[in-house]
Amino acid sequence: MISTLYDPKLFITNREYKCKFPERSLIDLQAIIEKPYLYIFGQSKSTDVDQFSYTSSRIGDLMQLPEPMEINGVPFFDVIRALSGNCPARQFESGQQRGGNFSCLCGMPSNEHSNLEFAYSFDPPSLAESFQLYKGGCLWTRFSLDNPSPFHNLKKEEIIEELEARNIYMYECNKTELQKALQTELHGVQRPPALLCTQELYIDDLAEYEIPACEPLHDITNVVQNLITELPAHFPEKSVQKEFQHFSSTTIGDKNQIRGADSRLYAIKLAKFVSTLFQSGKVSEEVFDLCTALVEITHLCYMHCSHRTPKQILRLYNQTFKFSYLRKCVIGVPEKMSERKFYGSHFHSLTVHDPQTNRLFCLRSLIPEQEERTFGDLRIFR
Incomplete structure (x- = not known):
């Protein structure tokens, strides 16, 4: 499939569209222009x-x-x-x-x-x-x-x-x-x-x-899935372990793969779940910061082109470094999967190459989510 990269210097922006057509409802011009064909x-x-x-x-x-x-x-x-x-x-x-x-x-x-x-x-x-x-x-x-x-x-x-x-x-x-x-x-x-x-x-x-050496859709999906699967094994209290195991079974369950939209939802649910445990003193601040950093990374990777600024580009560098450091502090050596899988290519791409690529392109433009949806429709022709 092929698509056009959105550039506010070449195309009308959402604000310009609103001023030019005040009677029309708001639309996402970046999504429309980058629609794959x-x-x-x-x-x-x-x-x-x-x-x-x-x-x-x-x-x-x-x-x-x-x-x-x-x-x-x-x-x-x-x-x-x-x-x-x-x-x-x-x-x-x-x-x-x-x-x-x-x-x-x-x-x-x-x-x-x-x-x-x-x-x-x-x-x-x-x-x-x-x-x-x-x-x-x-x-x-x-x-x-x-x-x-x-x-x-x-x-x-x-x-x-x-x-x-x-x-x-x-x-x-x-x-x-x-x-x-x-x-x-x-x-x-x-x-x-x-x-x-x-x-x-x-x-x-x-x-x-x-x-690019990265692609946020699959990178985030695999990192979220691996983190939710591995976290329950790294708490000494049995009660906390059971709560995390229950969370893992109700979200990931026995799925080998999860959809990109579901992984982003699970990351938010994980952050809210850990926030509740942190407020009650059941988990450390490092675990709370780890989960919130992942949500922030997801938000920055899916950020609209109009919100992409030097400040946000630097913030993605900071958040990925923070996430990498905390992941090694909280998890260390994984127990439920191999170290190569847990710290594999998706983790490497998300934490190292996503910030680098974000300096060149709006990462939202490189996410093939619309293409993935189209593949589902094309399967009827097989």
């Missing part, structure tokens, strides 16, 4: 080979973007600006591996996602820098649409050859050590970005294209 409708497997079947059509349309569109005699030039999608879609678009120890687009090791000091000091590469990293060896020339992962299932001699081309010499190591060294060097990059796979476009054609 069906672009390509098809069905395929989730493998890279099958998803590449749509790439040629996308590239053909993108090559026509330099041609202006005239409205009332004024030329307008469209620009491909950002991708909005969940983690697998972003990984496919950028050429990043799916899962593994470098699942995030920033190239940071997955086992360091809970390390705030490391995360804040890590310098993520741009799309052009990742592309150059991919072409830094010799095996990238094997890439084709039928073989989209030239670094997959390599022999020991091939790994040594690739490392040599990158000025890394490890002749005495076994295959496992060599493979780990190559993965560390690539930081999860497996192939070129999807739009550069046919050599019809060049990296300079994507100079204004951003593939």
Whole structure:
């Protein structure tokens, strides 16, 4: 699907609309302008080979973007600006591996996602820098649409050859050590970005294209679900544990996945529930601040473009740092799930990349909630 990014410099604002049409009822202009439209409708497997079947059509349309569109005699030039999608879609678009120890687009090791000091000091590469990293060896020339992962299932001699081309010499190591060294060097990059796979476009054609390392809808949903599931196991009083277990069973229950709207509602309910316990002295101030920070983060991520100010951008930085710190103080080592799941890619994206991306875009514009609703309607065609 495709949509237009709302920009108050190009489009009328809600206040201007009210002044121009005082007799009409108020509407959300950002939501109307950013309404997604069906672009390509098809069905395929989730493998890279099958998803590449749509790439040629996308590239053909993108090559026509330099041609202006005239409205009332004024030329307008469209620009491909950002991708909005969940983690697998972003990984496919950028050429990043799916899962593994470098699942995030920033190239940071997955086992360091809970390390705030490391995360804040890590310098993520741009799309052009990742592309150059991919072409830094010799095996990238094997890439084709039928073989989209030239670094997959390599022999020991091939790994040594690739490392040599990158000025890394490890002749005495076994295959496992060599493979780990190559993965560390690539930081999860497996192939070129999807739009550069046919050599019809060049990296300079994507100079204004951003593939964000976050997507608030799924990030918030998973963080809320994991927190509600894990909290009951971290209170010494049995009575408090039972109250939290009851809250967890009445909200999350046995659901493997919850809707984005439900997760935001559960975050508010959790904050109100914890507030009551805090006032009665049953939980600490850290638990109360943890839950209220999550509600504040959710509010800032869904904030309207008209409310996005430097103050609110800084506030999201502060609240995500506060939430990260308190989460480690209150939970520490999780008991009901693995540490990698609890402090996984969704936690990392929400606390590190959401504030960074909020400096570039209004995060509300990148939330694919309307697209998700459309997918439900499209299932009737299967």
